[in-house]
Amino acid sequence: MQIGIIGRAKSGKTTLFNALTGGTLSTSAYSPTAMEPNIGVARVPDRRQDELVALLRPGKVTLAEVRYMDVAIPRGKGRELAGELLVHLSRNDAFLNVVRVFEDEAIPHPDGSIEPGRDMAGMELELAFVDLGIIERRLARITETLRGARAAERDSLLREQALLSRIGAGLEGDLPVREQSLTDDERKIVESYQFLTAKPVLVVFNLGEDQLDRARDVAAEYGQRFPRLPATGLCAKLEMELGQLDPEEAVAFRMDLGTGEPARNIIIRRSFALLDMITFFTTASNEVRAWTVKAGITAVKAAGKIHTDMERGFIRAEVIHQADLLRCGGYAEARRQGLLRLEGKNYAVQDGDVITFLFNV
Numbered sequence: 097m098q099i100g101i102i103g104r105a106k107s108g109k110t111t112l113f114n115a116l117t118g119g120t121l122s123t124s125a126y127s128p129t130a131m132e133p134n135i136g137v138a139r140v141p142d143r144r145q146d147e148l149v150a151l152l153r154p155g156k157v158t159l160a161e162v163r164y165m166d167v168a169i170p171r172g173k174g175r176e177l178a179g180e181l182l183v184h185l186s187r188n189d190a191f192l193n194v195v196r197v198f199e200d201e202a203i204p205h206p207d208g209s210i211e212p213g214r215d216m217a218g219m220e221l222e223l224a225f226v227d228l229g230i231i232e233r234r235l236a237r238i239t240e241t242l243r244g245a246r247a248a249e250r251d252s253l254l255r256e257q258a259l260l261s262r263i264g265a266g267l268e269g270d271l272p273v274r275e276q277s278l279t280d281d282e283r284k285i286v287e288s289y290q291f292l293t294a295k296p297v298l299v300v301f302n303l304g305e306d307q308l309d310r311a312r313d314v315a316a317e318y319g320q321r322f323p324r325l326p327a328t329g330l331c332a333k334l335e336m337e338l339g340q341l342d343p344e345e346a347v348a349f350r351m352d353l354g355t356g357e358p359a360r361n362i363i364i365r366r367s368f369a370l371l372d373m374i375t376f377f378t379t380a381s382n383e384v385r386a387w388t389v390k391a392g393i394t395a396v397k398a399a400g401k402i403h404t405d406m407e408r409g410f411i412r413a414e415v416i417h418q419a420d421l422l423r424c425g426g427y428a429e430a431r432r433q434g435l436l437r438l439e440g441k442n443y444a445v446q447d448g449d450v451i452t453f454l455f456n457v
Contacts, residue, residue, distance in 0.1 A: 103194030115335035133167035174225025186290035198304035299327035330359035374447035396441035409457035
């Protein structure tokens with residue numbers, strides 16, 4: 097799972113990147129025209145996994161991970177955007193749009209004033225411009241190909257042309273691809289283009305430390321104006337600074353400040369919900385490991401996430417929910433109570449399942 101961090105210049109994108117990944121990148125050195133983004137990894141804290149570790153005492157623990165990419169979209173260049181930077185952007189599964197709310201005279205806003213609604217709409221527009229550029233280039237190639245196309249190929253190209261023209265018209269009318277009405281077949285075609293407005297977006301309002309008590313009010317206010325864009329609020333600078341402290345010190349500071357749970361945990365949780373992701377666990381080979389998969393995935397496909405041989409030679413899955421295993425105090429009692437289930441390849445994996453895959457190759 098990889099999530100791109102985007103937003104206007106001086107919004108605090110790199111500060112949030114550091115807060116989420118534990119990075120120490122300079123928050124003033126990243127060029128808005130840089131081709132190479134900053135990439136980092138955040139390990140996903142999960143109380144359920146902590147409880148499994150305490151119960152089973154494995155020799156190795158592997159947390160799930162989220163990759164974050166701090167990447168700039170050159171303002172007003174969306175239609176021209178192509179090549180390496182577009183490839184970087186398209187590799188993301190979703191975006192965090194960092195919207196500035198904090199006031200700081202030492203960091204002037206590029207537009208001269210703090211207007212979160214303007215910046216939210218502006219970034220949506222930039223994403224749309226990128227998609228329109230993709231469509232224009234593809235339509236030009238289709239037009240060229242149609243001149244010498246055979247009948248069978250011509251029908252397919254004309255259908256694609258009509259679909260892209262319709263999507264483009266929607267984008268021109270401020271309707272992102274994610275909100276357009278498309279059939280299942282059309283969505284499969286659209287997936288190959290990796291349109292940026294097809295990807296889900298979580299708005300992150302970046303507040304000043306003195307504004308933290310307004311975080312929910314800010315999210316609620318702009319949630320009414322942009323109801324299809326989920327949002328949350330935090331102080332990225334404070335979160336970055338707390339993330340660089342010793343964990344015990346950070347907890348003490350949070351208690352003094354009344355900030356509660358680390359914002360990185362909230363962002364990660366919201367990112368999972370945004371992408372409809374769940375976590376299952378394996379406990380084989382003296383290791384408790386978390387795996388992140390799409391909700392609704394079948395047991396055989398989940399096995400393939402671990403190793404292709406496990407999918408190819410899948411026999412069955414031995415499944416118990418984490419809460420049941422914890423309540424039983426271990427596998428022996430869970431077996432005695434009949435809580436370990438044998439499931440076939442079409443079993444839909446549930447969030448919090450502990451699974452042992454049986455396979456033969």
